[in-house]
Amino acid sequence: xxxxxxxxxxxxxxxxxxxxxxxxxxxxxxxxxxxxxxxxxxxxxxxxxxxxxxxxxxxxxxxxxxxxxxxxxxxxxxxxxxxxxxxxxxxxxxxxxxxxxxxxxxxxxxxxxxxxxxxxxxxxxxxxxxxxxxxxxxxxxxxxxxxxxxxxxxxxxxxxxxxxxxxxxxxxxxxxxxxxxxxxxxxxxxxxxxxxxxxxxxxxxxxxxxxxxxxxxxxxxxxxxxxxxxxxxxxxxxxxxxxxxxxxxxxxxxxxxxxxxxxxxxxxxxxxxxxxxxxxxxxxxxxxxxxxxxxxxxxxxxxxxxxxxxxxxxxxxxxxxxxxxxxxxxxxxxxxxxxxxxxxxxxxxxxxxxx
Amino acid sequence: xxxxxxxxxxxxxxxxxxxxxxxxxxxxxxxxxxxxxxxxxxxxxxxxxxxxxxxxxxxxxxxxxxxxxxxxxxxxxxxxxxxxxxxxxxxxxxxxxxxxxxxxxxxxxxxxxxxxxxxxxxxxxxxxxxxxxxxxxxxxxxxxxxxxxxxxxxxxxxxxxxxxxxxxxxxxxxxxxxxxxxxxxxxxxxxxxxxxxxxxxxxxxxxxxxxxxxxxxxxxxxxxxxxxxxxxxxxxxxxxxxxxx
Numbered sequence: 001x002x003x004x005x006x007x008x009x010x011x012x013x014x015x016x017x018x019x020x021x022x023x024x025x026x027x028x029x030x031x032x033x034x035x036x037x038x039x040x041x042x043x044x045x046x047x048x049x050x051x052x053x054x055x056x057x058x059x060x061x062x063x064x065x066x067x068x069x070x071x072x073x074x075x076x077x078x079x080x081x082x083x084x085x086x087x088x089x090x091x092x093x094x095x096x097x098x099x100x101x102x103x104x105x106x107x108x109x110x111x112x113x114x115x116x117x118x119x120x121x122x123x124x125x126x127x128x129x130x131x132x133x134x135x136x137x138x139x140x141x142x143x144x145x146x147x148x149x150x151x152x153x154x155x156x157x158x159x160x161x162x163x164x165x166x167x168x169x170x171x172x173x174x175x176x177x178x179x180x181x182x183x184x185x186x187x188x189x190x191x192x193x194x195x196x197x198x199x200x201x202x203x204x205x206x207x208x209x210x211x212x213x214x215x216x217x218x219x220x221x222x223x224x225x226x227x228x229x230x231x232x233x234x235x236x237x238x239x240x241x242x243x244x245x246x247x248x249x250x251x252x253x254x255x256x257x258x259x260x261x262x263x264x265x266x267x268x269x270x271x272x273x274x275x276x277x278x279x280x281x282x283x284x285x286x287x288x289x290x291x292x293x294x295x296x297x298x299x300x301x302x303x304x305x306x307x308x309x310x311x312x313x314x315x316x317x318x319x320x321x322x323x324x325x326x327x328x329x330x331x332x333x334x335x336x337x338x339x340x341x342x343x344x345x346x347x348x349x350x351x352x353x354x355x
Numbered sequence: 356x357x358x359x360x361x362x363x364x365x366x367x368x369x370x371x372x373x374x375x376x377x378x379x380x381x382x383x384x385x386x387x388x389x390x391x392x393x394x395x396x397x398x399x400x401x402x403x404x405x406x407x408x409x410x411x412x413x414x415x416x417x418x419x420x421x422x423x424x425x426x427x428x429x430x431x432x433x434x435x436x437x438x439x440x441x442x443x444x445x446x447x448x449x450x451x452x453x454x455x456x457x458x459x460x461x462x463x464x465x466x467x468x469x470x471x472x473x474x475x476x477x478x479x480x481x482x483x484x485x486x487x488x489x490x491x492x493x494x495x496x497x498x499x500x501x502x503x504x505x506x507x508x509x510x511x512x513x514x515x516x517x518x519x520x521x522x523x524x525x526x527x528x529x530x531x532x533x534x535x536x537x538x539x540x541x542x543x544x545x546x547x548x549x550x551x552x553x554x555x556x557x558x559x560x561x562x563x564x565x566x567x568x569x570x571x572x573x574x575x576x577x578x579x580x581x582x583x584x585x586x587x588x589x590x591x592x593x594x595x596x597x598x599x600x
Contacts, residue, residue, distance in 0.1 A: 209418070
């Protein structure tokens with residue numbers, strides 16, 4: 001096992017991607033994720049990999065598309081406004097059934113917004129980031145350790161299911177330093193991808209990487225097949241963590257930095273005798289519907305804590321079929337709630353339940 | 356006895372181009388170059404969005420369909436992943452000179468060791484004949500129905516001249532395919548653009564002035580003449596960069 005080291009979240013992503021076998025990185029400068037590019041710029045040339053500062057976010061995602069077409073792992077990273085630009089390319093990756101890793105270290109929006117942490121790209125990420133019917137895996141790390149672990153996981157499932165993965169972090173996760181144990185070096189991708197465009201070698205008919213199907217019955221069939229794969233991914237790859245849920249009457253639902261804040265608030269509330277716990281989605285797509293539905297059988301109410309005007313709350317309400325009240329505790333624009341703010345919200349819910 | 360064979364680098368698919376369109380000639384020249392250089396097995400082609408979107412069905416090598424204008428970025432990714440393979444992008448004027456101009460210029464500036472075949476027919480063909488960045492002043496199209504007016508619609512872009520301001524490109528040449536003599540010259544230029552990549556010389560682009568009789572509203576014969584009369588004065592043929600020269 002590797003030693004514990006202190007790392008910034010963004011650097012942990014970069015190193016974890018390299019350890020997972022990724023040798024092609026394309027990016028464009030944007031705060032607060034630039035450390036990923038800086039790390040890659042230093043390291044990739046020394047290990048025979050590619051670091052390329054692209055002319056735009058659009059070019060970067062299309063360079064990723066090019067590498068992915070050859071069956072090799074590739075990634076790009078950006079922050080919210082840059083992810084908007086990448087959405088066209090992500091749609092093409094999904095349409096051509098290509099694996100890739102896209103890192104989004106979110107900042108406040110809309111528009112140019114700000115450079116402080118945010119979770120306001122939840123809808124963008126989980127509803128299929130781009131035109132057309134599709135999904136990408138969405139991972140929400142809540143520690144620097146998870147920045148590293150989920151980067152490897154995101155790459156792994158992208159190749160397993162031939163679909164793009166998004167690591168949906170926030171500015172806090174990107175910028176903060178924590179001890180992390182880096183994963184062992186691995187190459188889970190193999191070199192035998194019969195679908196890849198690597199040259200026929202005059203030994204087989206040509207491979208075509210494509211998302212254009214002019215015959216509607218064919219395009220329908222391909223969409224149906226793709227969603228069968230999504231069903232499998234939902235069944236096999238959903239990740240979440242439960243915290244103090246055994247006897248909980250209030251269930252906090254939160255991910256990323258707000259899950260960390262909520263944990264502190266839950267500890268304090270428990271010390272005051274409030275039965276509160278948390279379900280922390282680790283994958284936002286696929287969303288942990290089943291554990292939430294199961295929790296709805298036991299708890300009296302839910303509290304979503306997120307850095308947006310209420311986006312994941314819709315998935316929680318859907319998962320529990322609105323069978324319990326779901327409240328929202330949020331800060332936006334780059335503001336982060338203090339544990340006391342979340343605690344106050346929990347206390348208010350607890351009071352309401354008594355009344 | 357077969358006296359005129361189809362190049363092996365073309366599939367048996369029937370081309371989707373209009374009668375009199377010169378895409379077919381250029382496809383053939385690209386395929387002949389690939390055959391003669393013996394590189395089909397290690398070539399990866401990138402098709403654009405536009406009339407040649409289906410080029411992935413026509414070339415026998417591995418093919419990738421790019422989004423509109425991004426073929427040079429996709430080609431960059433492929434070449435970085437497979438430096439020993441041969442990578443070419445085949446693009447029209449809307450794709451390369453309008454929506455994808457940033458990718459075109461940046462890929463050329465990097466001197467990326469790829470080959471680009473650029474079809475300039477001064478119009479958007481696939482969508483039914485709209486004004487292109489390369490449409491001539493006064494040219495009537497669906498979106499310049501009174502003729503391209505420089506006061507409101509600006510001037511045509513000369514890609515070879517524009518890219519020749521950069522240090523990155525190794526080879527830039529403008530050719531046309533409106534006569535036997537010109538087809539032979541075009542063939543030589545296209546083959547050289549591939550040979551350069553084999554030799555590691557860097558970014559090579561061949562601009563081919565092409566005919567679009569359907570959207571120009573001309574007979575195929577008249578369209579070939581219009582290349583001489585109207586296009587070549589605006590887009591002079593010739594070599595704009597040749598690093599070995």
